[in-house]
Amino acid sequence: MSILQFTAPPLPHYITCGFFFMQPGQKHLNRRNIGVFDLLVVTSGCLYMMEDDRKYEVAAGQALILRPDQHHYSYESCRTETGCFWLHFQTGGKWGTTQNAAAVPQTDPNGINAFTVQTFTILLPQFIQLSQPALVYEKLNQLVALEQNAHNNWARWKHQLIFQQILELLNASLDLHTVLPAVNVADQAAAYLRMHYKEDITVKTLGEALNFHPVYIARCMQKELGCSPVEYLMRYRIEQAKLLLLQTDLPIALIGENVGFHLTSYFSSCFTKIEGLSPRAYRRRFQSML
Template sequence: MMMYKVLIVDDEIAVIEGLEATIPWDQLKIDVIATACSVEEALAEMRRQPADIVISDIRMPGMSGLDFIREIKRIWAQTRCILISGHSEFQYAQTAIKNGAEDYLLKPVRDEDMIHAVQTAVDHLYEEQRILRSHDQVLKTLGESLPLLRSQFLNEILQGKPYTESMFEEKLNQLQIPFLFHVPSVLLLVRLETEESRNDLQVLQLSVIQIAQEILGASFSIWPCIEWHDYVILLAQQQIDHLEAQSYEQALQSSHALLQSLVIKLQGTIMSRLKFPVSLVVSDWHAFPSNIPHMYQSLLRAVRQHSSHDQGLLLALKEPRGLQPLPMLKTLYEPPFFLHFLEAGRWDAARDKLASIFEEMVLVGEGQSEMLLEVFLHISHAYSFITHKQGRLLYEVIGADYERFDSGLSFYSVHQLQEWSYRLLDKISAEMSSEAKTSRRYVAEQVQKYIQEHLSEDISLQTLADLVQLHPVYVSRIFKLETDEKLSDYILRLKMEKALHLLFHEDLKVYQIAEQLGYFNTPYFIQVFKKYYSCTPQEYRDSAAGKKAP
């Protein structure tokens, strides 16, 4: 746990002693308390060991508290400052805030106001340090992860994930990918023809990428990835200094001639160094970033047409003239997939995905029977997968609609399939939502039980999160959803109710009751009790004793 140092500066010793004694510093994550009776003494303490939070009177002999705060902010910019004063004039508060004070409190300072001010300062310190650590970590991680992030981005493009030109350009800049729009580009597929274990295969794939950078990198920008068939994909674009003052057609001819010779060298170098054959397929040229998914599919078709027995191939593809491929349902295979929405429990988004698929089916309209079968199998697989993943059988969840699987496909229109798909989605989402609610209730009950059994301890949200193996923020949210009460309010209510019981039924000292409730600072317990019940523990006990008297 991160702990902080506070420095209390006041020329009235009683004020310092009062703050030291009555504020629950440990609960506020303060583990070092330093004090000073003058600004000079305070500055000496800051030079010796800077404080995270400074609490200072505004009226001090010699240098004023305002000047002190200004000096602190000049030298120790991250230190949080809280000013206290017996003067309520607006100009003091205005000047204090202008000088960088965290808060401005009037004497006599109420403990709850000081606690709130210190807690706010601690929260700001923690957030600043979290952001700083996060920023440094992100920069470090980003540098280490750039190759992986670039590979993932190219895989998304290969699979047809839609990007606007502005989104595409922003992503290229973020990942430092030196590709230019509307410049001729080509896709290369490398098939490694060897039987290797998974770990060895990854090393060989990275070796291929390294060799490609070595052979092609002098003239072409290379953007590599390893796609899910375990093929190495290389997107290549000739560098701008080789294309200056050329028309698109001239650039295309120049790039084609240069790449043709380099690809032969690339294949030979890979086979020479790795000692096994590789096949290399080169797509037709397109202006970046258009047609990348189409280029990728053409490479896969070419590989499918040549089995693994046809080793050491070198194929350069040209788009066939006059060939009209069957219309494809682009939306069906566009990420995020329908199954992804089901796994995330995003039921509205899943319904929107279905609507987009069916809308495209109506627009395409060709080969409808096979298209109906294709979509039916796709959606059925997703529904089966998600229910099985939840430990349920599909027929238990969808009931009579399961007959479609037993009787075979009997959809004759997009409308029929659409109605059936929506109906199943509603049944599955209702079932999953019901199970999620039951799961939330269990979490809330476990948390309540633990709190009831450990009221004498300082119960932290992290402890409760560890108990139910969930994120602290999620635990707090679940508890509020299920009980309509904030977790902190619930803990406080139980402690105060038990305090009443102990005061009424047990002959214990107030400090003993405080300790039984996890308050090891008795004055703070008294303050909390008075704020909750509008009387002190002793006042309540005296009142209760009067009621019990005959």
């Protein structure tokens, strides 16, 4: 499966959209290097599309994203009346393709930083059976209805918001086909640790919460996130402590307790090991800059 991967920010952005009906015997336009991504979502009938040397039969409930840098055209006329939404979008960031979603690197665990914008990867299937076609049709209809007001800022903003929802639905369709057990377990573990970081968490309680053996959870997190559950939890606690150090006047000991450390000395030791300076010195460094 060909998968488009976009590095964000910036997010892919909406340009324009519409809907067309093709009668039997009609074909999609023959175009080369149009410079924008072209999302086709078929509601009835079938489109017979070619992109360079790859053939796609896009039937009702399916979606195809044509690339901006390749030649695409219909290799066969429509056999029945065919309805299709089209949507042009583009990105100002990096993008590429992969055949394996599991091979795309996950977020760097060392990048759990409350004060740094972290990039992430958006994965979209180039050709997919939609998991919720009716909902995608509804969102596309909303976009088409807004086109008459596209000269207004409020409409352009709403276009972008609805477009992001469509991207989420495309990604969700991809997840049904590609998410591997290890990826899912690592994601569940990370979410649980973030939600319960103030509590006493052990590998045993984590295993019981997710209903997986702790060794398997650790293996999945190491593979997908590059760290153990203990390391992930520690870094997340320290990031939450950094926020409290800068945004409150709470005592160091109380901040440590609020993020899951029972001993102030252990909190200070862990903080210093990760940040290179003590919690008190960290707070003073930024206070002196005000």
